[in-house]
Amino acid sequence: MIYQGNAVSVQLLDDGIAELKFDLQGESVNKFNKETVEDLGKAVDAIKGNSDIKGLVVTSGKSVFIVGADITEFTDMFKLPEDEIAGWCLKSNQVFNAFEDLDIPKVVAVNGIALGGGLEMCLAADFRVLSEKAQVGLPEVKLGLFPGFGGTVRLPRVIGVDNAVEWIAAGGQHKADKALKVGVADAVVAHDKVNDAAIDLVKQCLAGKIDFRAK
Known part of the structure; x- marks a missing residue:
């Protein structure tokens, strides 16, 4: 095991491919609470420090991928001074940026629901393989929130401004x-092939069949 946290783990599979798995202990779903964001940051640091890792597949140990941010934490967080809220946002975005900046092919295997921060995590990767049962979106605007983990920047880059505005608004x-x-x-x-398909896509990148940096 390369990294083991309460929400995120990293283990080396075959052919230099590592698996980063979201599996928040004690919860029925994966969600981006503070602990998970911090765990992701530590996992990324572990990946950066391991030269054996040539590619990465991101999976979920639950029946959903990630349902989004943990909104139960917002009540107390929004009571903080504005500069502390901004500092948390900056720190969180640095984690997603660090994941995005890993100079290896990164493929997300979306096995179920990936909403809000869950989809933003997917957008920080190079490729997204979805199960036929998966559903994705950025529903936080219905709570009066804008996507805060980079979705407003990354989604237009992936699907164009017109589609992104529709998805976000x-x-x-x-x-x-x-x-x-x-x-x-x-x-x-x-559905039962999503992880295998994601691993195969990483292998195609490592074999030079797909230019993941151009993507």
Whole structure:
């Protein structure tokens, strides 16, 4: 095991490919609470420090991928001074940026719901493979919140400004075929094949068949 936290783990598979798995202990779903964000940062540091890792697949140990941020933490957080809130936002974004900046092919295997911060995590990777049962979106606008983990920047880069404005402003929850059509998903596969398909895509990148840096 390369890294083991309460929410995130990293282990080396075959052919230099590592698996970063979200599996928040004591919870029925994965969500981005403070602990998970901090865990992700530590996992990324562990990956950066391991030269054996040539590619990365991101998975979930639960029936959903990540349902979003933990909004139960917001009540106390929003009572803080503005500079402390801004500092938390900056620190959190630095974690997602560090993941994005890993100079290895990164493919997310989305096995179920990936909403809000869950989708923003996917957007920080190079490729997204979705299960046919997956659903993705940025519904936080319905709570009066804008995507805070980089989604307002990364989504337009992936699907264009027109589609991104619609996804962000309407806050819809989209099925896998819709995600594939607009370009959020790079592939949609059978539910029981999503992890294998993501690993295969990493292998194609490592073999030089796909230029992940250009992507």
